[in-house]
Every structure is written in C-alpha cells, then in structure tokens.
Amino acid sequence: MDIPGYLRRLGLSRLADAPPTAAGLRALHVAHVEKVAYEALEIWLGRPTTVDPEESAARILRGRGGYCYHLNGAFSQLIRELGYEVTRHVGGVQNRGDEPGITANHLVLTVHGLPTEDNPGGAWLADLGLGDALHEPLPLIEGTYRQGPFTYGLRPSHIAPGGWRLDHDPAGSFLGMDFDPEPARMSAFVAKHNHLSTSPESGFVRVATVQRRDSSGVDSLRGLVLTRLGAGTRSLTLETEDDYYAALADVFGLTMADVTPEERAKLWSRLAEAHERWLYKEDP
Structure with a gap:
C-alpha cells in the first residue's frame, strides 16, 4: 500500500x-x-x-x-x-x-x-x-x-x-x-459483497448512492436527488448530465477522472432512466 x-x-x-x-x-x-x-x-x-x-x-x-x-x-x-x-x-x-x-x-x-x-x-x-x-x-x-x-x-x-x-x-x-x-x-x-454488488434486491443495485459526512451534517445523492441534512433538510433534483458530474466533483470530491467519456454518458443514461421509473413508481 x-x-x-x-x-x-x-x-x-x-x-x-x-x-x-x-x-x-x-x-x-x-x-x-x-x-x-x-x-x-x-x-x-x-x-x-x-x-x-x-x-x-x-x-x-x-x-x-x-x-x-x-x-x-x-x-x-x-x-x-x-x-x-x-x-x-x-x-x-x-x-x-x-x-x-x-x-x-x-x-x-x-x-x-x-x-x-x-x-x-x-x-x-x-x-x-x-x-x-x-x-x-x-x-x-x-x-x-x-x-x-x-x-x-x-x-x-x-x-x-x-x-x-x-x-x-x-x-x-x-x-x-x-x-x-x-x-x-x-x-x-x-x-455478501457479491450479493450486494449484483443482486437486483440490493439497495446499491437499485439506487446509485453517494454520501459524504462532515462536522455539521451529511450530503446524500440518491439517483438524481441531492439532499443536505444538517440543521434542516433541503433537496434538489439534478436535471442534466453536467449538473450531475458537477455535484459529484463539488460536493463529494469525485472528479471521476478514472471514468471514460463513454462510461460517463452510459452512467448518466442509466441514472436518467432509473429516475423516470422512480417518478412514475415503476420501481418502488
């Protein structure tokens, strides 16, 4: 190491x-x-x-x-x-x-x-x-x-x-x-790791999750919904691919430099589709 x-x-x-x-x-x-x-x-x-x-x-x-x-x-x-x-x-x-x-x-x-x-x-x-x-x-x-x-x-x-x-x-x-x-x-x-990373029943498979804790609260990104929980709670939906990757970098410190442009586009497409299913309650 x-x-x-x-x-x-x-x-x-x-x-x-x-x-x-x-x-x-x-x-x-x-x-x-x-x-x-x-x-x-x-x-x-x-x-x-x-x-x-x-x-x-x-x-x-x-x-x-x-x-x-x-x-x-x-x-x-x-x-x-x-x-x-x-x-x-x-x-x-x-x-x-x-x-x-x-x-x-x-x-x-x-x-x-x-x-x-x-x-x-x-x-x-x-x-x-x-x-x-x-x-x-x-x-x-x-x-x-x-x-x-x-x-x-x-x-x-x-x-x-x-x-x-x-x-x-x-x-x-x-x-x-x-x-x-x-x-x-x-x-x-x-x-258990194999189950959590592959099973359709896994929360990680069902929802793309990112979180970051600090001294005053936590930032959480579930799918396209970004939430700050601290003294209060506020949320917003990320509407575009640029917004999503900007949030990863600015809020969570994830520049995703190890991800190719093709992978970025594919990830965004999957996230947008999952968000649509969630909006219309097709995926509980």
Whole structure:
C-alpha cells in the first residue's frame, strides 16, 4: 500500500512518522469521511470490485471511494501500517423493517491501546463505512454521543454476546448496527459483497448512492436527488448530465477522472432512466 500517497489524499502527511494516539486516530477518521466519499457507482458503471484492501486503497488513491468493505478495509490496512492496533469485525446493519442480525452486510473496525482521560480503556469504534453516520470514532463505552446534528447510542448487543450495538440517529438512513466481538478476515465478507454488488434486491443495485459526512451534517445523492441534512433538510433534483458530474466533483470530491467519456454518458443514461421509473413508481 502506498502509505505516503494515502496520507496525501487525506491531507495528513504529517502523521507518516507520528506514534499512534487517540488524537491521531480522530484526525485520520475525520479526514477520511470528509475527503473519501461513500459511494457505489462502480456497480452502476459495470466495473466489478473485490473486498481486497489493496485494491480498495488503489481506487481511493485514484480519487474514488467505496462502501463499507472498501472504506473500512483500506482504512484498517492504512492505520495498521501506521502502528495502530486495529481489528476487523463482522457486523450487520439493520434497515427499517428488518430484524437485527449479524448478516455480514457490514465490516466494522475497533481500535485498541489508545487511552484518554474520557476513555481510560483505550478501545474505540472506528467506522467510515456507514455513509451518513459517524464523523469521529466513538469510545467503546456504553453511552449517548452527539456529533454535529446527530445523536448516536452505543450499548452491548442483545444478539451478539460480547459485541456492541450502535443506534443511529432517528434522522439517519438506517436503524442501527450490531457487530460480533471476534476478529474477522476479509474473506468473511466476500459472499455478501457479491450479493450486494449484483443482486437486483440490493439497495446499491437499485439506487446509485453517494454520501459524504462532515462536522455539521451529511450530503446524500440518491439517483438524481441531492439532499443536505444538517440543521434542516433541503433537496434538489439534478436535471442534466453536467449538473450531475458537477455535484459529484463539488460536493463529494469525485472528479471521476478514472471514468471514460463513454462510461460517463452510459452512467448518466442509466441514472436518467432509473429516475423516470422512480417518478412514475415503476420501481418502488
């Protein structure tokens, strides 16, 4: 992995030789969620991905993003190389209408050995792959935590003994997430990744999603509808191909430099068709 290049992408080259600290973890986490978009556009471009952290990191260095397997996978590799004690876990995001479960539809990270006055145990939940959720790491201590306009709850999981449950803010895009306490290999996520990236039932396949979290809220692009959720909510529909790609660049930092003009035109055509189906309720 190109660690110097990755740190330049985050604007944190100064941390290349810094020892692991809670402040350093926070800086890396915040920079990553603000500069590297949560996005599933490779699916809509017809370009298959894997869960390999090296592949994910290379795509991030090209100016792109990914979803949980890519973002948390690459980030875990980055901070491990920087000397942090990081563990991957199998998790399950609970959407509205679903029962909670450890479904492997989410990769979770915990980081240990970084005690602070408020967190003497030194364990942290780090998660860059929840789209509109965490901006900063959370101390792995039961409690309620405020980050910008959102409030999160962290408590022991009722379905994964020894694991944890993150309850999302009511304004968030999902209800919560549970994760198993045992360490996991990336191979644990391969089957679910294949399902999420190919199945007609997958939310990523049904809706082209891009999100970016910052200290005061979240920007979300679902299909052609761009929404800002913070102190209030405002939305607009992107009417043209130029508007769409301008929003990707200006709001989400996605210049799409690795996408050919032919791929851009094809992606726009697919998005416009999906938007028409949504308008006329042909695709619920």
